[in-house]
Amino acid sequence: MERIIGKYGPPQSDLLIFCLAGMHGNEPAGVRALEEVFAHLYQYRPPVKGRFIGLRGNIPALATHKRFLHEDFNRIWTEGNIRIAREGHAHSPEMKELKAVFEEMDAFMGHPYSQRIFLDLHTTSGDNGTFIVAVDYPHSRNLLDKFPVPLILGLEEKLEGTAITYFRRQGFISFALEGGLHQDPQSTPVLAWGIWTVLLESGFLSPVYMPDLSETRLHLRHKFANLPQLLSLDYLHRVRPGDSFVMRPGFKNFDKIHEGQHLADDRHGPVLAPSAGFLLMPLYQKEGDDGFFLVSPPPH
Ligand SMILES: [Zn+2]
Known part of the structure; x- marks a missing residue:
């Protein structure tokens, strides 16, 4: 399995959109969603304003369909761990993955983008799990209010070492999208819809080049009509x-x-x-x- 799922758009852009999928190895829907979106972009080659990059998270866990091998990969993104991993003192398979992801990111993070967005793709073990985990909502609401799914606030303060908190501290608009049940075939189109929504609402892609997502959008609007958005x-x-x-x-x-x-x-x-x-x-x-x-x- 390759670390890079896809790259699209000129490297010298003002906007960076960075997506991680498969941080948990039992959640392959996000990887499939990114593969679909990149396949569409490669086929139609639309003009874009920005750089869009998608990476696999925990490759050994994805290969064995396990949530993780030794420790939860989405709880180790702390400054201390990142330093240890970069110095080559990885003590677990997940710390090795952290090192590998940072080595890949070093290739594109150095550019002075004026706007950076991080999206982390997940699925849940309980049913009906379509929602967004937001960090720093006042900073990200212009984008997140475009999603007709519940936004969960305050979760990040309780969870140590998540990737979305790390990227928020680096100045990204940062959030996680939960697409639904791990094994539900509908989770992949929901996550793909989430990626397309980011590409559209960030100004990366003009609406004329978008695939038709009205069905998924309508389905989600109906599903969450009776729930508070925040x-x-x-x-x-x-x-x-x-x-x-x-x-x-x-x-x-x-x-x-x-x-x-x-x-x-x-x-x-x-x-x-x-x-x-x-x-x-x-x-x-x-x-x-x-x-x-x-x-x-x-x-x-
Ligand atoms: Zn997950």
Whole structure:
């Protein structure tokens, strides 16, 4: 597997759009979506205003269809780890991937772009998981408000070492798009729609060169018509090793939850919702440290 999925547009551009897919090896839909978008660009060769680059994240994990081999690749993007990886002291397969991604990025990051956008593509183990994880919403809202899917705020402050936080600190407009269920064939077109939306709304591509995405857009508008567009994190249930955490069956993303609702079980007994809200990312896979999240509309 190659690190680079695709590159398009002149290197000496003002705008950089950088996409990562497959940070989690059990989430190949983002890789397929980028492959589709680049195939379309290579076939029709539209004129563009900017440089667009797509990379694979965790290649050994993608090759074995595992979320990760040793540690979650999307929790190690800290200054300290990046320095260690760059110095060649990678202590895990994921730290080696971090080094490899930075070596690839060094080839194009040096150029003085006036605008930079980072998009991280994911899918979820629970159903109905189409949403955006935003960082620094005031800075990114001009772009993110164009997406008719829920925007989740405040999640990044609770999660250490994610790529979107790293790129935000580097001055990027930075966000993650969750496309839906890992194994749902619809997750790939949803993620591809997200990429095209960024290419269009950033001014990279003129609308006349866009494929027709009205069906996906309409589908998402209907699906989320009754949900608030902005939701902020109230609670994150962390899973520790040995907790034997098991989510109760049947929960989906954005299920309405009441305070005290029995959501899961672990070695201490029933896990109850500490507050009312909407459920996010119920954990239905073996790997992962986050059992579930609760979100609600932010206070005005
Ligand atoms: Zn993921």
